[in-house]
Amino acid sequence: MDFDVKTLDGGSDGKITVSDEIFGLEPRQDLVQRVIRWQLSKRQAGTHKTKTRGEINATGKKMYKQKGTGRARHSDRKAPQFRGGGKAFGPVVRSHAHDLPKKVRALGLKHALSAKARDGKVIVLASAETDATKTKALREKLAGLGLANALIVDGAEQNDAFVKAARNIPHLDLLPVAGINVYDILRRDTLVLTKAAVESLEERFK
Known part of the structure; x- marks a missing residue:
């Protein structure tokens, strides 16, 4: 498969296979879908937490005597059925991450790149470099x-002036080739690869 190589000014710089x-x-x-689910699950903080009846700050005194009232048998007011009581089976702090084989993750990245290429949403740049740090x-x-x-x-190494000029542009993400991932590829409309990035990907999956 061949891609036309463009310059940042819109000119042509040949082709790349x-x-x-x-x-x-x-x-x-x-x-x-499996790779995106793995990514987002790994990213999830998992810091949600509710208090159980053992963590409620309240008296442990028995509400009323066990027998003779005609009412249900209760202990203290920290039970889940009472207002202000602990939460039954509430969320706890945990990790949402799960395992995914390395070969599946690599294959998912290839399929994400292929999906963009099939849709004609891949552009290859000669380089992502600029002299002036001017966003406009x-x-x-x-x-x-x-x-x-x-x-x-x-x-592997990004142009510092290009990064500074691009970081204030909305709907534009910038990554080194080592950070390329399925979720970021698919969340944006167009995938732009420099020649250096393409060569690194070819070497990575050789």
Whole structure:
């Protein structure tokens, strides 16, 4: 599979050939869904918590005598059925993370890249570099490329001026190639890869 390589100014910089094993697969939604679920579950804080009856700050005195009242037999007011009592079977602090095999995660990334390539939503840039840290100038260049909602993936080292100019642009994410992931690829409309990023992905999945 070949991609046209563009410059940040909208010009052409030749073509680049990529592996069909990375960008030419028939996308499987089930694999992509499993990886996204794994990502979001791992990200979830899990700090939700309610108090049990043992954690309520209240007296432990028995409400009334056991027998002779004609009412139900109760101990203290910290029981769940009373106002201000503990919560029965409430959420506790825990991790929502679950395991997913490394091969499935790698395959999910390939299918996410293939899905973008099939939809024609992949743009390859010669480089993501700029001399001046000017957000307005960079936004105009990206608008010229038709990038209103995009993820830009650069090589291992990112251009500092480009990162500073891009961080205030809405609906634009910037990642090094080591941080590329399925969720961020699919949450943006267009995937922009630099030549360095493409070469790193080819080497990674070789």
